[in-house]
Amino acid sequence: YSKQQDETPAWKKVNYQNVYKDIADLLEDENYDDGSYGPVFVRLAWHASGTYDKKTRTGGSAGATIRHAPESEHGANAGLDVARRRLEPLKQKYRNISYGDLYTLAGVVGVQELGGPTVQWRPGRSDKQADACTPDGRLPDAAQGADHVRDIFYRMGFDDREIAALVGAHALGRCHTYRSGFDGPWNASPTVFTNFFYTELLENTWVPKKWDGPKQFVDKPTGAFMMLPADMAFKTDPRFRTYIELYARDQDTFFNDFSAAFAKLLELGVKFPEDAPTYRFKTLD
Ligand code: DDH
Structure with a gap:
């Protein structure tokens, strides 16, 4: 049997x-x-x-x-x-x-x-x-800067280039006050995967949003788009900024690096x- x-x-x-x-x-x-x-x-x-x-x-x-x-x-x-x-x-x-x-x-x-x-x-x-x-x-705290972002992602085993590529996902979606406390989308096409996180970050002037909520930034001309303090770190930190500039001008390289990371x-x-x-x-x- x-x-x-x-x-x-x-x-x-x-x-x-x-x-x-x-x-x-x-x-x-x-x-x-x-x-x-x-x-x-x-x-x-x-x-x-x-x-x-x-x-x-x-x-x-x-x-x-x-x-x-x-x-x-x-x-x-x-x-x-x-x-x-x-x-x-x-x-x-x-x-x-x-x-x-x-x-x-x-x-x-x-x-x-x-x-x-x-x-x-x-x-x-x-x-x-x-x-x-x-x-x-x-997981990263959006209120903090480059040192914190590095601590979090180095712990996972990523390097600066990979971190800069991953944060490009912030072309997608939005912040919700009832979830994170932050508010708004990063660009005008939040349901299309693009390199707009980088182009917006570099090309716009970002000013502190005037509100009662947590510190965040909005684009100066319209106020419709946002950046987290942790996002701004990619513009101000010189080593991150090299990659931000690369991905802003070269969407193919961004796509390849994002895919791998x-x-x-x-x-x-x-x-x-x-x-x-x-x-x-x-x-x-
Ligand atoms: Fe993010 N992210 N993220 N993020 N993230 C938020 C939304 C989305 C940080 C904070 C926030 C990555 C990195 C970071 C996406 C993908 C990725 C929100 C808003 C906060 C806050 C949440 C809400 O209110 O709904 C911080 C800080 C970092 C960092 O320090 C690097 C990475 C690496 C990714 C990825 O996917 C690879 C996406 C997509 C959203 C939009 C979600 C939505 O519902 O829309």
């Missing part, structure tokens, strides 16, 4: 191109923000991954601990429950996908479907329980199964 056992690991039973397509179908919603969940999906993928500490080898996207309290309730993660709730039906549909794979793949979809570069991605993260949550304070971010601390393939997903159109 022998019983046939299915020994295929869960991650191998998922068709990731289908998941990609289903996530892409969730992006558009004219009643949400600027009409797309893409920016908040990118932010979810980044905050799920950016907790990595290379010294202790803790954090990162592998366990998807961002979905558990207390990590889900860390100030930096305010509002990301919106993205997780939007994705939850796909976790139910594709029972074998891990949350870590789903959240990071949603970031790839956000970047690619909004017109950004192709981002290589691998499956095989396995979820962890709440006891693996990282301590508060591993974002793929690296999503893989920090993940031990992939040896046979996990690397995907380069096709965009929907």
Whole structure:
């Protein structure tokens, strides 16, 4: 008497191109923000991954601990429950996908479907329980400057060029007073992935916003666009500024560097199964 056992690991039973397509179908919603969940999906993928500490080898996207309290309730993660709730039906549909794979793949979809570069991605993260949550304070504080930004990203294992490339994601989306306390989009096309973070930062005159809220900057001519204090550090710090100038004049170099750095971010601390393939997903159109 022998019983046939299915020994295929869960991650191998998922068709990731289908998941990609289903996530892409969730992006558009004219009643949400600027009409797309893409920016908040990118932010979810980044905050799920950016907790990595290379010294202790803790954090990162592998366990998807961002979905558990207390990590889900860390100030930096305010509002990301919106993205997780939007994705939850796909976790139910594709029972074998891990949350870590789903959240990071949603970031790839956000970047690619909004017109950004192709981002290589691998499956095989396995979820962890709440006891693996990282301590508060591993993600950057927008009120601080270049030294703080370096401390946070060096801890993950990034260099100045990679940090400058990653922050270009601030072409997408906006700040929400009810999430971070800050307010407004960085440019006029927050649902298109461009190098506008760099061009706006360099070409505009940024003045302190006159309001009761936390210190932030607005563009002098219209007041419609914003920069965080931590964003301004990329303009004032000479080593960061070299890369900001490079990416402002050369969108292709920005796309290449962003793609590599974002793929690296999503893989920090993940031990992939040896046979996990690397995907380069096709965009929907
Ligand atoms: Fe960011 N970010 N981010 N960011 N981020 C915010 C929004 C978005 C910082 C602070 C904030 C990255 C780096 C930094 C995105 C992607 C990335 C908000 C506003 C704050 C505050 C949140 C809200 O109110 O809803 C700081 C500080 C840094 C830094 O010091 C470098 C990086 C590396 C990324 C990335 O994806 C690679 C995106 C996208 C958004 C827009 C979210 C949305 O809902 O729209």
